[in-house]
Amino acid sequence: MQRLTLVIAALALSACATKDQNRIQEISTTPLRDLNIAKIEIPDVLRDAMGNPYKAPADKSCPALLAQVADLDEELGPDFDVPEEKQSRVDASKEALGDAATGALARTVEGAIPFRGWLRKLSGAERQSKKAQSAVLAGKVRRGYLRGLMESNSCMKA
Numbered sequence: 001m002q003r004l005t006l007v008i009a010a011l012a013l014s015a016c017a018t019k020d021q022n023r024i025q026e027i028s029t030t031p032l033r034d035l036n037i038a039k040i041e042i043p044d045v046l047r048d049a050m051g052n053p054y055k056a057p058a059d060k061s062c063p064a065l066l067a068q069v070a071d072l073d074e075e076l077g078p079d080f081d082v083p084e085e086k087q088s089r090v091d092a093s094k095e096a097l098g099d100a101a102t103g104a105l106a107r108t109v110e111g112a113i114p115f116r117g118w119l120r121k122l123s124g125a126e127r128q129s130k131k132a133q134s135a136v137l138a139g140k141v142r143r144g145y146l147r148g149l150m151e152s153n154s155c156m157k158a
Helices: 002-013 018-028 030-034 044-051 062-076 089-111 116-123 125-152
Strands: none
Touching: 044 062, 044 125, 062 125, 116 125
């Protein structure tokens, strides 16, 4: 039954957008990440933020601050105050269907691994995952700090 579910989900997702294809690739490496064979790569900009998210930048000019925030946006995605693009109902329905299909595929792959929680702890994958989550949090804090500096310097974000 799980194989049938995997096949159906894979077929449903094969016609979806690039975002879903990237998600499928991520899901397919879940067993390797659970065994800590495929490690989560932390981008340099997030690794730097982990060191000290409140470190004053050397160059506090508006273009330099904008460039640093843009680098963080590239890795973290848009910030909270960026308005979402309006979608048609058809596009929203397609996106919801794709999200449901990738979610089902992820749950199936994760459920196929016996004693997954223990396996992740023993292999060190859980620790690596927490480190990656900490990097994302540090990146968000750094972005907020830089945006605060931009506000105090009266920089306008383009």
